[in-house]
Amino acid sequence: MTSRRGPFVVHGARTVYDNPWITLTDHDVSVASGRRFSYTVVGFRRRAAGVVPLHEDGTVTLVGQHRFPLDAYSWELPEGGVEPDETPLQAMQRELAEEASLAAADWRQILRLHLSNSVTDEEAFVYLALGLTPASGEPDDTEELAVRRLPFAEALAMAADGRITDSISVAALLRVHHMAVNRELPGGLNDLLAAPR
Amino acid sequence: MTSRRGPFVVHGARTVYDNPWITLTDHDVSVASGRRFSYTVVGFRRRAAGVVPLHEDGTVTLVGQHRFPLDAYSWELPEGGVEPDETPLQAMQRELAEEASLAAADWRQILRLHLSNSVTDEEAFVYLALGLTPASGEPDDTEELAVRRLPFAEALAMAADGRITDSISVAALLRVHHMAVNRELPGGLNDLLAAPR
Numbered sequence: 001m002t003s004r005r006g007p008f009v010v011h012g013a014r015t016v017y018d019n020p021w022i023t024l025t026d027h028d029v030s031v032a033s034g035r036r037f038s039y040t041v042v043g044f045r046r047r048a049a050g051v052v053p054l055h056e057d058g059t060v061t062l063v064g065q066h067r068f069p070l071d072a073y074s075w076e077l078p079e080g081g082v083e084p085d086e087t088p089l090q091a092m093q094r095e096l097a098e099e100a101s102l103a104a105a106d107w108r109q110i111l112r113l114h115l116s117n118s119v120t121d122e123e124a125f126v127y128l129a130l131g132l133t134p135a136s137g138e139p140d141d142t143e144e145l146a147v148r149r150l151p152f153a154e155a156l157a158m159a160a161d162g163r164i165t166d167s168i169s170v171a172a173l174l175r176v177h178h179m180a181v182n183r184e185l186p187g188g189l190n191d192l193l194a195a196p197r
Numbered sequence: 198m199t200s201r202r203g204p205f206v207v208h209g210a211r212t213v214y215d216n217p218w219i220t221l222t223d224h225d226v227s228v229a230s231g232r233r234f235s236y237t238v239v240g241f242r243r244r245a246a247g248v249v250p251l252h253e254d255g256t257v258t259l260v261g262q263h264r265f266p267l268d269a270y271s272w273e274l275p276e277g278g279v280e281p282d283e284t285p286l287q288a289m290q291r292e293l294a295e296e297a298s299l300a301a302a303d304w305r306q307i308l309r310l311h312l313s314n315s316v317t318d319e320e321a322f323v324y325l326a327l328g329l330t331p332a333s334g335e336p337d338d339t340e341e342l343a344v345r346r347l348p349f350a351e352a353l354a355m356a357a358d359g360r361i362t363d364s365i366s367v368a369a370l371l372r373v374h375h376m377a378v379n380r381e382l383p384g385g386l387n388d389l390l391a392a393p394r
Contacts, residue, residue, distance in 0.1 A: 006263025006270065007341045017214045017221055019237055021316065024214055024221065029265070033338040040216055041266045042239055044316075066203025067314045068226070069238045073203065074314060081315075111357075113364045115313045117264045117271060118278075119218065119241075122313055124364075141230040144204045160308075160375060167310045167321075167364040174371035178357060181378055181391070194378070 007031055008039070021045055021081075041121065046081035048115070048124035049092040050168040052176050053078065053102050054185075055132055058192035060155050060173075061100045062164075064146035075148070075158065076166040077173075088125035096129060097137030100147055105131030106186075110175050115167055126172045128179075130186065152176070152193050204228055205236070218242055218278075238318065243278035245312070245321040246289040247365040249373050250275065250299050251382075252329055255389035257352050257370075258297045259361075261343035272345070272355065273363040274370075285322035293326060294334030297344055302328030303383075307372050312364055323369045325376075327383065349373070349390050 003010045009030045017024035023043040030036040053061045067074045080095035082088050089107060096102050111126035139145050152173075158164040159173040179185055180193035200207045206227045214221035220240040227233040250258045264271045277292035279285050286304060293299050308323035336342050349370075355361040356370040376382055377390035 005265055005268040008263070008265050019235070021237070022239070027265070031339055032341065035338050037339060038216070039265050040219070042219070042317075043266075048313075048315075066205070067311075068202055068205050068224075068236050069240075069316060069318045070311060070314055071202040074311070079315075111367060112359045112362055113367060114264075114267060114271070114362045115364045116245075116317065116319055117267055117363055118245075118276075119266060119319075120239075120313065120317075121266045122316075123362075141232050142228055142234060144229065156375070160372065162309045165309055165311045165320075166314055167312045167368060170308060170310055171364060171368040171371060174368060174375055175357065177378075178353070178371055178374055181374075 011036075016040070040119075042119055044120060044122040046083065047088055048079065048122060048168065049082055049088045049095065049127070050077045050079040050124060050172055051092045051096055051127040051129050052110070052172050053096060053100055053104065053129045053132055054152065054176065054189065055149070056189075058152050058189065059149050060152050061102060061147060061149045062155060062169075063099050064148065065143060074166055075164055076169045079166075079168055082125075089127065092125070092127050094137075097135040098139050099137070099145055101135055101137050102129070102132050103135035104129035105133070110179070111171055113168065113171060124168050126168060126175070128176060153195070208233075213237070237316075239316055241317060241319040243280065244285055245276060245319060245365065246279055246285045246292065246324070247274045247276040247321060247369055248289045248293055248324040248326050249307070249369050250293060250297055250301065250326045250329055251349065251373065251386065252346070253386075255349050255386065256346050257349050258299060258344060258346045259352060260296050261345065262340060271363055272361055273366045276363075276365055279322075286324065289322070289324050291334075294332040295336050296334070296340075296342055298332055298334055299326070299329050300332035301326035302330070307376070308368055310365065310368060321365050323365060323372070325373060350392070
């Protein structure tokens with residue numbers, strides 16, 4: 001029994017690893033050139049979500065943590081995994097409270113990303129959150145988070161010059177700048193954020 | 198024998214899967230809260246690279262392909278993996294010729310990204326290529342690529358509205374727009390690319 005994925009003919013597949021977060025599947029694949037090879041896909045059980053929490057004064061809230069896979073400290077947007085019983089928006093509302101102790105009146109989806117599409121199927125939903133107010137929330141007890149509120153222009157500069165490297169955060173901060181240049185933000189935020197440095 | 202990664206104490210690690218592209222390692226980890234758990238990391242054997250090939254007339258060259266892990270067609274920048282004997286720049290110069298039949302006189306690194314840092318250690322280097330000229334090159338025989346040259350503004354709109362979802366491509370196109378707004382591109386390209394739509 002073969003199946004097709006676009007130009008790929010799949011002759012068989014077997015799961016070679018499995019845990020609550022990822023599944024590895026080896027596919028026996030051939031293509032029109034005649035080449036036959038193994039294509040291993042890392043399947044993600046949870047989608048990812050991230051948010052730009054943008055305050056009325058043109059500041060944003062970032063979170064800092066040591067990222068275990070990189071063994072490096074990383075400043076990022078609030079981000080998290082979408083649980084099976086949540087929508088991406090609900091997950092992000094929960095994570096924004098847990099990680100940054102914030103709630104937001106106005107949520108806009110600003111990007112949809114596939115993070116590493118040659119090996120994984122991981123999908124990320126990215127939001128802009130406006131109308132921020134304090135909320136109570138506790139991070140997961142496996143996380144040790146720092147929280148920092150800084151001018152948007154500073155966060156944007158960090159994304160551009162490599163001080164922020166997390167792909168969701170870099171894309172999202174640049175996207176909000178793009179929205180400001182195109183005057184897609186409410187009121188005075190466009191002028192606050194679009195000014196060249 | 199324990200070791201540390203920031204706040205994580207690592208009590209042991211074992212490789213649970215291995216192929217020429219990725220290695221899976223299960224780590225036995227504890228944190229200050231007392232929680233002890235397994236942290237599985239997908240280690241990438243090759244770094245990734247991508248390039249924005251920007252022509253003098255304000256057009257860019259994109260490549261299209263069916264991405265097997267997503268089972269979906271994807272328009273993207275020319276991208277590829279960095280072989281062990283290459284620098285990221287050399288890899289990208291090779292991929293630009295292979296995938297888009299282009300060479301470039303002027304290369305600038307514009308982003309460094311970690312694509313999915315809660316599970317993987319994958320790192321990507323992103324370039325802007327200017328001074329483009331035709332070059333000969335053949336794609337890998339496992340790839341079936343389409344090539345399309347279009348106005349930068351159109352590619353940027355595709356990244357913003359979700360027609361392009363590849364994280365490297367979305368971040369890089371937004372970064373080049375950001376550079377144009379800040380007048381960091383050569384000559385007339387700033388005005389060509391920074392115009393609001």
